[in-house]
Amino acid sequence: MTDIQTLHGLTDPVADHLGYLLRRASLVMMADLGSSLAATELRPVEGTILMLVGANPGCTQSDIGRALGIKRANMVPLIAGLCDKGLVEKERVDGRSQALLLTGAGETQRDAVVEVMGAVEARFEDLLKGRDIGGLREALALLAGQGIAEGG
Amino acid sequence: MTDIQTLHGLTDPVADHLGYLLRRASLVMMADLGSSLAATELRPVEGTILMLVGANPGCTQSDIGRALGIKRANMVPLIAGLCDKGLVEKERVDGRSQALLLTGAGETQRDAVVEVMGAVEARFEDLLKGRDIGGLREALALLAGQGIAEGG
DNA sequence: TATTGTTATACTCTATAACTATA
DNA sequence: TATAGTTATAGAGTATAACAATA
Numbered sequence: 001m002t003d004i005q006t007l008h009g010l011t012d013p014v015a016d017h018l019g020y021l022l023r024r025a026s027l028v029m030m031a032d033l034g035s036s037l038a039a040t041e042l043r044p045v046e047g048t049i050l051m052l053v054g055a056n057p058g059c060t061q062s063d064i065g066r067a068l069g070i071k072r073a074n075m076v077p078l079i080a081g082l083c084d085k086g087l088v089e090k091e092r093v094d095g096r097s098q099a100l101l102l103t104g105a106g107e108t109q110r111d112a113v114v115e116v117m118g119a120v121e122a123r124f125e126d127l128l129k130g131r132d133i134g135g136l137r138e139a140l141a142l143l144a145g146q147g148i149a150e151g152g
Numbered sequence: 153m154t155d156i157q158t159l160h161g162l163t164d165p166v167a168d169h170l171g172y173l174l175r176r177a178s179l180v181m182m183a184d185l186g187s188s189l190a191a192t193e194l195r196p197v198e199g200t201i202l203m204l205v206g207a208n209p210g211c212t213q214s215d216i217g218r219a220l221g222i223k224r225a226n227m228v229p230l231i232a233g234l235c236d237k238g239l240v241e242k243e244r245v246d247g248r249s250q251a252l253l254l255t256g257a258g259e260t261q262r263d264a265v266v267e268v269m270g271a272v273e274a275r276f277e278d279l280l281k282g283r284d285i286g287g288l289r290e291a292l293a294l295l296a297g298q299g300i301a302e303g304g
Numbered sequence: 305t306a307t308t309g310t311t312a313t314a315c316t317c318t319a320t321a322a323c324t325a326t327a
Numbered sequence: 328t329a330t331a332g333t334t335a336t337a338g339a340g341t342a343t344a345a346c347a348a349t350a
Binding site (some may be wrong): 004007008009010011013014016017018020022023024025026027028029030031032033048051054055056058063066067069070071075081097114117120121124125127128131132133135136137138139140141142143145146147148 | 156159160161162163164165166168169170171172173174175176178179180181182183184185200203204206207208211214216218219220221245266269272273276277279280283284285287288289290291292294295296297298299
């Protein structure tokens with residue numbers, strides 16, 4: 001449990017900490033997803049928003065923010081960017097709320113994102129072949145559920 | 153595998169993605185560590201540096217940067233901050249390199265960090281009681297090893 | 305009163321480029 | 328040539344405060 005390991009030639013007393021391993025593993029997967037999505041010219045958070053809007057047509061940007069742990073104020077430039085690209089449309093439903101919808105181009109891009117994300121997922125799952133991936137997913141969901149994770 | 157779940161009332165098509173779960177779990181643990189370290193007035197990265205310097209007296213800040221995936225340029229203010237607090241000392245060994253050492257106060261703070269990190273670790277492991285934590289650690293290490301994770 | 309969208313702003317983290325001095 | 332430390336700077340990401348319009 002307190003094995004001291006070596007990293008880049010240094011004794012690394014945090015190498016076996018769950019928090020540290022989680023952070024490094026997460027950064028690796030995010031970096032991979034980021035470069036895998038390069039062809040779509042979308043960042044991971046934008047791809048995720050396309051998927052969420054596609055699965056929840058008519059939702060508001062505040063809904064998306066709550067689901068992804070992104071503050072209302074920070075959703076503004078994200079949604080504006082997707083609208084500028086012609087992937088998302090706003091439709092007033094309420095004097096204060098706007099329903100979000102994917103445009104045709106948005107659906108096409110969303111499909112591309114789904115494919116890329118699936119491929120990344122498959123590649124990493126392949127790496128874990130023979131292990132209990134379902135158990136891993138459950139453990140991660142348990143950890144993630146412990147807090148109100150912010151930061152999309 | 154492609155279960156669609158619900159989050160804050162929205163259908164969430166990414167809820168079961170490994171990358172997404174990793175990111176959320178990592179943010180939860182980092183946020184917990186951040187607030188748990190509040191009493192030390194150190195951020196997680198600073199606590200980690202104290203542990204690394206303590207375990208590798210005489211290492212350089214570039215060594216630390218390589219171990220944690222932090223660029224040389226970004227190590228400068230980090231080490232300067234720890235020196236200003238009187239926790240770390242630099243000692244020229246070479247015209248261009250400086251050996252890093254913990255001061256007495258630095259060792260005290262390092263011990264406090266080790267205690268806090270151990271408590272956070274224990275709390276999250278407790279949450280996973282009955283699960284294969286060794287297997288989880290191995291899986292995370294395998295994922296983390298897939299890339300050169302940057303970003304300390 | 306609470307919520308939606310918005311603006312403005314500040315702070316952190318990360319990245320690159322360039323410089324110096326040393327090896 | 329390559330490395331250590333440094334400076335300056337730009338780009339993300341995230342946080343708060345405040346406001347208008349609306350429910």
